[in-house]
Amino acid sequence: MKFENSQYFKIKHYKIERPFGNFYLLESFFISELNEGIHFDWEMVKSIMDELIMFYGSDAQIGYISNRFNSYSLNPQVWEEIDEKYGIMVAAAIVTYNPMAFMNATLEKQFYKKSIKRCDSLEVAFQWISNLRELKKD
16 A cells, blocks of 8 residues: 555655655655666665755654565665665665565565564554654653
């Protein structure tokens, strides 16, 4: 299910539209919905990360939901590169809708030192990311 079609769409957010997908920036995490068939390369990652830094700040600690209702590719080692260069993501939830996407998420989990939760729905991802201790405002 797309974020725009979910019950969560009413939550205050800022939308970034790119030719390769849409990104929704919420208070303490963001959601990506990439387009079918693209290869999410480092230049695309960098352009979005630069936007995130502008929106959240370079010292932010944010979560990430990858809502993968489309099929696309990425180099799983990009997780480590993102962490080394930016260091603002504390954890990620990957929402998968088929067994192949789940296997890909499992592979990516091996490349990221921080927590990645594989979810079968946007609702599960929202519940998990919303309850992360690292994102709680005291």
